[in-house]
Structures are given as C-alpha cells and as structure tokens.
Amino acid sequence: MIEITNVHKQFNNRTVLNGINLHAETGNVVTLIGPSGTGKTTLLRCINLLEEPDQGTIEIDGVRVQIPIKNKNDILTLRRKTAMVFQQYNLFRNQTVLQNVVQPQVLVKRTNKQVAKQRAETFLQEVGMQDYQKYYPSQLSGGQQQRVSIARALALDPKVILFDEPTSALDPELSREVLNAIHKVADLGITIVLATHEMQFAEEISNQVVFMENGNVVEDGTPAEIFHHPANERTARFLENYRVRQAPIYSAQIKKFKVV
Amino acid sequence: MSSHIFVGDFWTIWKVVPQTLGLSFLILILATLLGSLFWQIQESRHTAIKFLYHAFSSYFRGVPLLIHLLIFYYGLPIVIKALSDQFNWGVSTNQLNPIYAVIVSYTLYSASFLAEIIRGSFKSVGTDQLEAASALGYTGTQRFFAVWLPQALSEALPKILNYYTLLIRQLSLAFLVSVVDIFAKAKLETAANDRYIEAFCAAAIVYWILCVVLTLIFSKVEHYLRRYDRSVLA
Amino acid sequence: MHNFSDVIGLFKQLLTGLPITLGFIISSWIIGFSLSVLVTAGRLSPRRWLRYPLDVLVSFTRSIPIVLQLFLVYYGLPALVQTLIGVDLNDVNKMIFCIITFSIYYGSYLSEILRPAYLSVRKEQHDAAYGLGYTKFQTNFHVIVPQMFSIALPSLGNEVINLVHQSSILFVLGTVDLMGQADMIITTDYTSSPLLTYFCAGMIYWGLTIVITAVVHSIERYVDRYKQSDLEGGTI
Numbered sequence: 009m010i011e012i013t014n015v016h017k018q019f020n021n022r023t024v025l026n027g028i029n030l031h032a033e034t035g036n037v038v039t040l041i042g043p044s045g046t047g048k049t050t051l052l053r054c055i056n057l058l059e060e061p062d063q064g065t066i067e068i069d070g071v072r073v074q075i076p077i078k079n080k081n082d083i084l085t086l087r088r089k090t091a092m093v094f095q096q097y098n099l100f101r102n103q104t105v106l107q108n109v110v111q112p113q114v115l116v117k118r119t120n121k122q123v124a125k126q127r128a129e130t131f132l133q134e135v136g137m138q139d140y141q142k143y144y145p146s147q148l149s150g151g152q153q154q155r156v157s158i159a160r161a162l163a164l165d166p167k168v169i170l171f172d173e174p175t176s177a178l179d180p181e182l183s184r185e186v187l188n189a190i191h192k193v194a195d196l197g198i199t200i201v202l203a204t205h206e207m208q209f210a211e212e213i214s215n216q217v218v219f220m221e222n223g224n225v226v227e228d229g230t231p232a233e234i235f236h237h238p239a240n241e242r243t244a245r246f247l248e249n250y251r252v253r254q255a256p257i258y259s260a261q262i263k264k265f266k267v268v
Numbered sequence: 269m270s271s272h273i274f275v276g277d278f279w280t281i282w283k284v285v286p287q288t289l290g291l292s293f294l295i296l297i298l299a300t301l302l303g304s305l306f307w308q309i310q311e312s313r314h315t316a317i318k319f320l321y322h323a324f325s326s327y328f329r330g331v332p333l334l335i336h337l338l339i340f341y342y343g344l345p346i347v348i349k350a351l352s353d354q355f356n357w358g359v360s361t362n363q364l365n366p367i368y369a370v371i372v373s374y375t376l377y378s379a380s381f382l383a384e385i386i387r388g389s390f391k392s393v394g395t396d397q398l399e400a401a402s403a404l405g406y407t408g409t410q411r412f413f414a415v416w417l418p419q420a421l422s423e424a425l426p427k428i429l430n431y432y433t434l435l436i437r438q439l440s441l442a443f444l445v446s447v448v449d450i451f452a453k454a455k456l457e458t459a460a461n462d463r464y465i466e467a468f469c470a471a472a473i474v475y476w477i478l479c480v481v482l483t484l485i486f487s488k489v490e491h492y493l494r495r496y497d498r499s500v501l502a
Numbered sequence: 503m504h505n506f507s508d509v510i511g512l513f514k515q516l517l518t519g520l521p522i523t524l525g526f527i528i529s530s531w532i533i534g535f536s537l538s539v540l541v542t543a544g545r546l547s548p549r550r551w552l553r554y555p556l557d558v559l560v561s562f563t564r565s566i567p568i569v570l571q572l573f574l575v576y577y578g579l580p581a582l583v584q585t586l587i588g589v590d591l592n593d594v595n596k597m598i599f600c601i602i603t604f605s606i607y608y609g610s611y612l613s614e615i616l617r618p619a620y621l622s623v624r625k626e627q628h629d630a631a632y633g634l635g636y637t638k639f640q641t642n643f644h645v646i647v648p649q650m651f652s653i654a655l656p657s658l659g660n661e662v663i664n665l666v667h668q669s670s671i672l673f674v675l676g677t678v679d680l681m682g683q684a685d686m687i688i689t690t691d692y693t694s695s696p697l698l699t700y701f702c703a704g705m706i707y708w709g710l711t712i713v714i715t716a717v718v719h720s721i722e723r724y725v726d727r728y729k730q731s732d733l734e735g736g737t738i
C-alpha cells in the first residue's frame with residue numbers, strides 16, 4: 009500500500025509539486041500521465057526519497073516517513089521497500105549483466121551469492137535476457153539494458169517498483185519488448201507506479217491512472233474513467249492533444265528531429 | 269665512442285634500476301594517499317580550508333620541482349632540528365639522509381597533481397550510477413565501495429601509472445642532492461672514467477627500455493580496466 | 503636573520519637572470535612548437551619512411567629525462583659534429599645547446615598533443631568539408647587545424663608552464679639564467695642562505711606560472727567564444 013500525503017517540492021523557488029496526495033492499494037498498477045515538466049519524475053524521486061520533499065508524508069508498506077526526516081535510517085528502510093527503473097536504464101557500467109542483478113541482492117538483501125546467482129538467472133529469463141549474462145551494458149541495445157534493469161529491480165523483491173518513462177529513450181520496436189517485461193512485473197502482483205507517455209499501454213496495463221498538471225493531481229481514476237469519460241476538462245484536452253500528436257507516422261519523426 | 273666502455277657503463281647503471289623503480293614507487297604510493305586526502309580537503313565546506321588548500325596547491329604546482337627539492341634539502345634538517353629540540357626527540361640532523369628531502373618534496377609536489385587526477389576520476393563517475401545505487405537501497409558505504417570507487421579507480425589508475433613513468437624521469441634531479449638513481453649513476457660513471465658520451469648514452473638506453481616496457485604493461489592494464497567501455501554492439 | 507632590504511637585494515640580483523630565462527623560454531617554444539607542427543604532419547603522413555623514424559624519435563624524447571637529454575646534446579653534439587664535418591663547437595654559447603635540446607624535446611613531445619587533437623577533429627569534420635567540395639589542403643587549413651588548436655590549447659598551455667619549470671635545470675651547465683643567478687649567489691656569497699635564495703627564486707617562477715596561466719586562460723576564452731552557442735542549442 010502506498011499513501012502519499014500533501015507532498016510539496018520546490019526547485020529554486022519554483023513549485024514543482026504542489027501538495028500531491030496519492031493512494032494506491034497493494035498490487036495496483038498506477039500510471040502517471042501529464043505534460044512534460046509537470047513533475048512526474050520529481051514525484052517518483054520523492055517517493056523513494058532520491059529527492060527530499062519540502063513537506064509531506066510518504067508511507068509504503070507500513071513504513072512512514074514524515075518531512076522533515078528525523079531519523080536518516082528511515083530513508084534507507086523506505087528505499088528498500090522500492091526499486092526504480094530509470095529512463096536512461098542506469099545499469100552499473102563496469103559490471104556485467106549478471107553482476108548487475110547479483111550485487112544488489114548481496115548488498116541490500118544479504119542474499120547468499122550462489123542463491124543470488126540462481127535468482128538472477130530466473131529473473132533474467134523472465135525478461136528474456138538470460139543469454140546475455142556476461143555482457144557489459146555498453147554491449148547491449150537500449151531495450152536490452154532496460155530489461156536487465158527491470159530484472160535487477162525485481163530481484164530485490166520490492167513492494168513497489170517505480171518506472172520513470174522506461175521506454176521514452178527507445179525506438180518504438182525496442183519499446184515493445186520492455187513493455188512486455190513490465191507486463192510480467194504486473195502479473196507478479198507487485199505494485200507499480202509508472203510515468204509514461206504511452207497512452208495505449210497505460211490504458212492496457214493499469215488499473216489506476218493519475219493525470220498531473222503543473223505539480224497538481226488533476227484527476228485520479230480507473231483507465232476507463234480517465235481515458236473515456238474524463239471528469240475534468242483539462243484531462244480531456246490533454247488526451248485530445250495527445251491523440252492528435254500521436255498520429256502514428258509523425259510522432260516518430262518529430263521525436264528524431266528534436267533530438268538532432 | 270667506445271662500445272666496450274658503453275657496455276660496462278650500461279651494466280653498472282642497470283644495477284640501480286631496482287632502487288630507482290622502488291623509490292619512485294614509494295613516492296607514487298605516498299603521493300596517491302596524500303592526493304586523496306587533498307581531494308577530500310578540496311571538497312570541504314569550509315571556505316578558509318579551501319582557500320588554504322588552493323594557495324598550497326598553487327604554490328606546489330607553480331614552483332619547479334627542482335626548487336622544491338633544494339628547499340627541502342636545506343629546510344628539512346632545520347625543521348626537524350627545531351621539532352627535535354622542542355619535543356626532546358634527540359634526533360641528530362647533522363647527517364639527515366638527503367633521500368628524505370627527495371621523498372618529502374616529491375610526495376608533496378606529486379600529490380598536488382594527483383589530487384586533480386583523483387578528483388577528476390571521482391567526478392567522472394556519472395550521477396546516474398550513484399543514483400541507481402541509492403534507489404536500489406545501497407547504504408552510503410556500499411555505494412562508495414561497490415559503485416563509486418571501482419569506477420573511479422579504473423578511470424584513475426591508468427593516469428596514476430602514467431604518472432609513475434614521469435616520476436622515474438623526474439627522479440633524475442635527485443643527483444643534485446646526491447641521491448643515486450639512474451641518471452646520478454651515469455654522472456658518477458662519467459666522473460670515474462671521464463667518458464661522458466658512453467655513460468649518458470647508456471643511461472638513455474636504460475631509460476628508454478624501462479619506459480617502453482612499462483608503457484606496454486600499463487597499456488595492457490588500461491585495456492583490461494576499460495573492458496566495459498568497448499561496445500561491440502552487434 | 504635577514505632583513506627586508508637584504509631580501510629586496512636578493513630579488514634584484516635574481517631578476518637579472520630573468521631576461522635570459524624568458525629569452526630561452528620564448529625561443530625554445532617558438533622553435534619547438536614550429537618543429538612539432540612538422541613532426542605531427544610527418545607522423546600523420548602515409549609514408550612509412552617518414553612516420554617510423556619520427557615515432558622512434560618521439561618515443562625516445564618522451565622516455566628520457568630532460569636533464570639527460572641536455573647532457574647528451576651538450577657533450578654529444580660537439581663530438582658528433584667534430585667527427586662528421588670537423589667543425590669545433592666547443593666555443594659555442596651554452597645557451598645554444600640548451601635551446602637545441604629543448605627545441606628537439608618539445609618539437610617531438612608536442613606532437614603527442616597535436617596528433618590526437620588533429621585526429622579527433624578529423625573524425626567529425628572531414629566528411630563535412632569534403633562533402634562541400636573542399637580540397638584536402640582547404641579542409642586541413644580552414645576547417646581542421648583551427649579546431650585542432652582550440653582542442654589542444656589547454657594542454658599546450660600546460661606545456662608552456664612545464665617548459666618554464668624545466669628551464670630551471672639549465673644551471674647545471676653553468677648558465678646565468680634565473681636559477682643560475684641563485685646558484686651563483688649561493689656559491690660565491692658565504693653569508694647567503696641557500697634556503698632563502700631558492701625560496702625567492704621559487705617565488706619568481708611561481709609569479710611567472712600565474713601570469714602564463716592567466717594569459718592561456720584568456721586565449722582559451724577568446725578561441726572558444728564560438729562554443730557558447732553550442733550549449734544554448736543543446737536542449738532536447
């Protein structure tokens with residue numbers, strides 16, 4: 009269970025999160041949608057306290073952290089309830105695929121190394137990366153790296169996995185395999201909080217959708233409500249714009265031009 | 269130029285190679301440790317400490333090594349004598365081995381350069397790597413030893429080893445304070461047999477061999493350390 | 503204890519050696535740097551008979567302490583010239599040997615900076631220039647070499663400082679540069695303090711280093727002024 013209450017965050021006197029409240033039951037798949045720069049990443053990073061909020065309370069699976077944090081050990085306890093999958097994968101670049109999945113188990117969960125290896129193999133199998141155990145991240149494609157990073161997160165047995173736009177750095181063909189891996193995570197019953205721009209995928213995988221804008225939660229509901237009967241006018245407008253921009257051929261091209 | 273004298277000089281000079289390598293290595297180790305300390309000082313939040321370090325490092329990097337060496341050669345006995353008198357150590361400084369002046373001056377000088385290498389290497393490890401460790405629940409210590417240090421080391425080590433070959437060459441100044449390294453040995457040979465060219469050529473060949481061999485070994489080490497950067501994407 | 507006017511006097515005498523130090527640095531740098539451009543071009547050339555000997559030369563000068571190179575030239579060059587063409591060089595000014603040594607040293611050593619700089623630019627910009635129909639010479643002269651210097655500049659600046667510092671070794675041949683003056687004060691004046699003398703000489707070298715660093719920084723800023731627009735356009 010996740011319970012986020014009244015989380016505020018400012019960067020350089022600019023409010024990025026303006027009193028966020030969010031509740032998610034165990035096993036829920038929560039997707040965060042909303043325009044870029046709206047604070048989705050910041051919210052995810054506040055949930056595992058990579059970023060310390062200015063105010064608010066975060067509770068995951070019975071561990072409650074209130075800002076200001078009195079006991080620094082709480083940060084670690086809370087983080088160990090979660091794992092994160094980053095937009096840029098963030099695999100340890102000096103470690104092989106196998107080491108990337110084994111080391112966190114050994115260090116964080118104190119798992120016996122042999123056991124950790126076996127578990128790593130299982131989870132790599134799960135995401136379809138069992139044949140790349142001896143590869144270094146630089147030898148893999150983005151999609152492959154992201155799947156390893158999902159296996160790495162899974163191996164820690166977290167209560168919650170936070171995904172920050174896990175496919176937005178990938179070409180569409182590569183996205184698919186990552187999305188499949190996320191599906192597997194959902195099937196395992198782990199609570200997921202996922203920031204994404206892949207609306208179709210959000211609709212298909214989640215049972216709770218949160219629309220954010222300018223640091224506020226505008227609307228929070230089931231996929232059916234949000235995508236088909238949005239109560240709020242701004243949600244509707246965002247999704248409308250989105251559909252226009254998502255016109256199949258153009259979207260890929262626009263993205264590429266921007267990067268260049 | 270007589271090949272007979274050249275060969276004789278070569279083998280005489282070759283005998284001091286171990287002590288030259290050893291002394292350079294000792295200095296390298298001390299300087300690396302001190303350089304790490306300097307890096308920590310530099311990261312300090314106290315502006316006064318930072319300022320002092322900057323002045324110190326600017327001084328050590330701004331003055332030729334040769335002058336540091338001579339200053340410590342004349343200054344170290346005075347300092348030690350003062351300390352000894354103050355605390356009644358009873359150390360005699362009349363015959364302070366000049367090798368201490370070499371070690372102290374070279375260590376301080378090298379540390380001020382190595383501190384930059386060390387700082388750069390730790391900085392070069394991306395925040396993404398450190399954040400990943402935090403997000404997975406590593407403690408601060410685990411993050412340092414399992415992620416930060418190994419990556420910084422494989423960045424720093426090639427540069428530190430490169431500095432080692434530089435130190436071997438820099439040690440040639442030690443003849444000024446009569447510490448015997450390869451070059452000093454060559455000079456002693458010229459004094460013994462009055463044949464300059466042979467001894468200096470022999471010393472040059474010794475340095476050349478050492479440098480080429482060490483560079484070869486070090487590039488193998490570097491190749492190994494950077495194995496994870498070689499993307500062979502299919 | 504030394505009083506203040508003694509120290510002033512000391513500085514005055516040391517500074518009489520400064521023009522020679524500066525003259526040495528400037529001439530060695532100009533000759534050495536020009537030479538290094540040729541050496542770099544030679545090492546980049548496809549002709550093996552040009553490349554290999556130069557590679558050997560660079561490996562040699564990089565491996566051997568400068569003081570040994572100085573002695574090699576000082577004792578070896580006259581002997582070599584004597585046997586080859588029978589000219590006696592023994593009366594030639596010592597400073598000439600110093601400049602020859604350092605010019606050869608920097609002439610080959612700096613190519614270790616220029617060559618990678620050239621290669622790193624060429625990789626990116628070569629095709630662009632060729633694609634526009636530039637000749638090989640135009641490409642090198644107008645596109646690659648200017649960018650190469652902007653890449654190499656910080657390292658070249660370090661080498662100038664290195665040269666200043668290394669010039670302090672010349673006194674072993676009995677030159678009358680800055681360090682030579684310090685040596686002379688100590689050997690001729692009984693009352694002098696070697697510690698203070700070397701320290702004062704060190705101060706002058708330090709000042710020189712600071713000035714050169716400042717000059718190099720302002721040149722860097724000037725050369726890199728066009729890079730700023732790169733940053734502005736860099737958002738994704």
Ligand SMILES: Nc1ncnc2c1ncn2[C@@H]1O[C@H](COP(=O)(O)OP(=O)(O)O)[C@@H](O)[C@H]1O
Binds near residue numbers: 020
């Ligand atoms: N470390 C930071 N320092 C300053 N501003 C930041 C920082 N992180 C994020 N921001 C700002 O906060 C806003 C929200 O960013 P983000 O959470 O990344 O949005 P989203 O993920 O929804 O696109 C952006 O305007 C961004 O510039």
Ligand SMILES: [Mg+2]
Binds near residue numbers: 048049050172
């Ligand atoms: Mg984001």
